[in-house]
Amino acid sequence: MSPKGSAQEEHSLQHPTYPSNCLEFLNIGSKQTTVQKARFQLNITVVGAGLGGLATAIALASSGHTVTVYEQAAALGEVGAGIQIPSNSTRLLSRLGLEPYLAKYITEPESISFRRWETGDVIGLTKLIPNFRDLFGAPYYVIHRANFHSALHERAMDLGVVIKLGSRVTAYDTENGTITLKSGQVSSPSDLVVAADGVKSVARQLIDKSRLQPFTRTGFAAYRATVDVSLMKQDPETAWLLERPALNIWIGDQRHVMTYTIGAGKSFNMVLSHPDASNPATWDQTKAMAEMKREFEGWDPRLTKIIGMIQNTIKWPLVSGTPLSQWTAGKVVILGDAAHAMLPYMSQGAAMAVEDGVALARSLAKITNPSEINKALGIFEKVRIDRAGKMQEASFLNGKLWHFPDGPIQKARDAAMAPETRGEPFSHSPNQWSDPATQMWSYAYDADVEIDRAWANDATSKSHL
Numbered sequence: 001m002s003p004k005g006s007a008q009e010e011h012s013l014q015h016p017t018y019p020s021n022c023l024e025f026l027n028i029g030s031k032q033t034t035v036q037k038a039r040f041q042l043n044i045t046v047v048g049a050g051l052g053g054l055a056t057a058i059a060l061a062s063s064g065h066t067v068t069v070y071e072q073a074a075a076l077g078e079v080g081a082g083i084q085i086p087s088n089s090t091r092l093l094s095r096l097g098l099e100p101y102l103a104k105y106i107t108e109p110e111s112i113s114f115r116r117w118e119t120g121d122v123i124g125l126t127k128l129i130p131n132f133r134d135l136f137g138a139p140y141y142v143i144h145r146a147n148f149h150s151a152l153h154e155r156a157m158d159l160g161v162v163i164k165l166g167s168r169v170t171a172y173d174t175e176n177g178t179i180t181l182k183s184g185q186v187s188s189p190s191d192l193v194v195a196a197d198g199v200k201s202v203a204r205q206l207i208d209k210s211r212l213q214p215f216t217r218t219g220f221a222a223y224r225a226t227v228d229v230s231l232m233k234q235d236p237e238t239a240w241l242l243e244r245p246a247l248n249i250w251i252g253d254q255r256h257v258m259t260y261t262i263g264a265g266k267s268f269n270m271v272l273s274h275p276d277a278s279n280p281a282t283w284d285q286t287k288a289m290a291e292m293k294r295e296f297e298g299w300d301p302r303l304t305k306i307i308g309m310i311q312n313t314i315k316w317p318l319v320s321g322t323p324l325s326q327w328t329a330g331k332v333v334i335l336g337d338a339a340h341a342m343l344p345y346m347s348q349g350a351a352m353a354v355e356d357g358v359a360l361a362r363s364l365a366k367i368t369n370p371s372e373i374n375k376a377l378g379i380f381e382k383v384r385i386d387r388a389g390k391m392q393e394a395s396f397l398n399g400k401l402w403h404f405p406d407g408p409i410q411k412a413r414d415a416a417m418a419p420e421t422r423g424e425p426f427s428h429s430p431n432q433w434s435d436p437a438t439q440m441w442s443y444a445y446d447a448d449v450e451i452d453r454a455w456a457n458d459a460t461s462k463s464h465l
Contacts, residue, residue: 021440033448035095036365038064042191042373045069045179047169047203049076051083051145052336052353053196054152058096059361060194061159069161070179070187072168078149081224082262082269084142084247087443089351091138092358095448101155105147108139109245109260112433114402114417117252120300124417126433136443142247142269144262148350169195172203174330191370192377193332194360196353199319201338206329208322215319215341220399221276222344223292225313227268227306229261237302238309242268250303253405255295257303270310271344272296273318280317288315318343320396323389328377335360340388345398346432346442348391355447359384362451379454387445394432394442401430 015023042065046057049071057067085093085106093102114124132140156163171180177190195203199215232238241248247260258271274295292313296304321341327334336353363380367373404410419426420434429435432442 021437024440024444033095033446035059035062036362036448038361038365039368040370041065042364042370043068045177045187045190045193046196047179047193048196048198048336048338049073049153049163049165050078050196050198050336051149051152051350052357053194054149054156055093055096055354056194056196056335056357056360057156057161058098058152058159059092059357060364061156061161062096063361063365065361065364067161068187068190069156069163070167070169070181071163071165072182074166076149076153076163076165078146081145081226081267082142082260082271083145083148083350084260084347085140085148086347086351087132087136087138087140088348088445088447089354090141091136092354092447094138096155096358098151098155101151102141102143102148105151105264106141106143107245107261107264108141109247112247112249114431115248115250115300116414117250117255117299120250120302122421123251123414124429124431124434125421126431132443135439138443140443142245142260142262144267144269147263169197169202172206172332174206174332177331191331192364192373195332195334195338196336196357197334198337199321199341201334203332203334204324204338206332207327207334207339208324215321217277217280218318218320218343218399219275219277220273220318220343221280222274222316222318223270223272223288223295223313224316225270225272225292225310226262227270227309228311229266229268231309232268232306235305238306241306249402250300251402252299254403256402257296257299257307259306268306270306272307273345276315276317283315285315288313291315320392323392324385327381327385331373333360333377333381335384339384340392342388342392343395343399345402346391346395348395348442352388352391355387355445356384359447359451362448363455366455379451379458383447383450383454387447387450391442394438398432401432 044060044065044067046053046069049069057069061067110129112126113122116123128140168182169179170182177193179187197203229242245261250257254275256273260269262269296307319341320343327339335356342349360380363376367376413430417429417431432438
């Protein structure tokens, strides 16, 4: 069949109304999609220069808009340790020209191993190389959060994005598209204000008319830390974890420990999740080390030996955002954690913010005059609320699937994951990284393609009126 005929055949395919992923393979080719240049250039203000804010600024600037970012910190930087960049995010970052900026920082792990808390025996296995590149057209990376931020910052600056530091935003004017700083200064009006101002978002209060509790403490907290790999290499019981880049997750009753190397193998990242419903305001970080060790007493001796090598740790509360029915108010739109903070158990929090920024830029690129901004925001909002809400749900579910106490349900879960460890075929798995349907939904998703589809559906529906 000729290329022209193939294109016609693809165009005629309609997504089924029944639950199915049978046509998702069409999205794999979308990795060739390019950034769509805006038909009408806008002056856009972005509040927040975190990962989501910078990714959004890059997407908007790449599309041709003039972008100014306001950041409350006096100097740019990120706290924390490692972060994962899954395939649905790396695809978009590559499209935005980030590959050369990330190259010196990223590590591509070969697999994800789920391990029994007590022994470290592998009970679930997801092969990332070459599977994810082959299936989803994009790699799966891990990186130090600070390095990820540096790469985004450098790319934003090269695109001409203006970043104003020491600029804390205290108020938003949804009608005029202005922001008020703590100093009292009011910005010049812009066509759109994008609030990527995180879990302490001021802008979210404008959107959440119900005045519901914006963020819910989940009853869990996490210790984040890194270990010097030179210490691990000295002990055969821990050195094996460094032989090949991989993610390893020990799972047990209400707790798990996720580990992987970052910094091109120079540092070993650890996230240790545990139950804690206390108020973070009462936490004494000076006691975090001792408390962390107590939480994982009796776990795999090899794991506890690594925990003993940790020299510094910070305890973080894990929160989840109350789902919203809208993300926009006049000329203000929220995205990232401000719109959909989620548990880290799908490792998709930052990826959702990247998807948000790309989707927003894609939708705005289709307007021909300022009067269509509201239409672009409406389509963006509909697509992203659905996607982010479902990812919040998936993240919450992992917190259940990983944390069963020993017993019948835990044994059934482990048995259901066993085929993947033996390389046998399977149709479903409680390991959402391996479950075929969840895999396709999570990692083959392309924010650009979904926005294109939403605009096409909108045009089709109106033509039938």
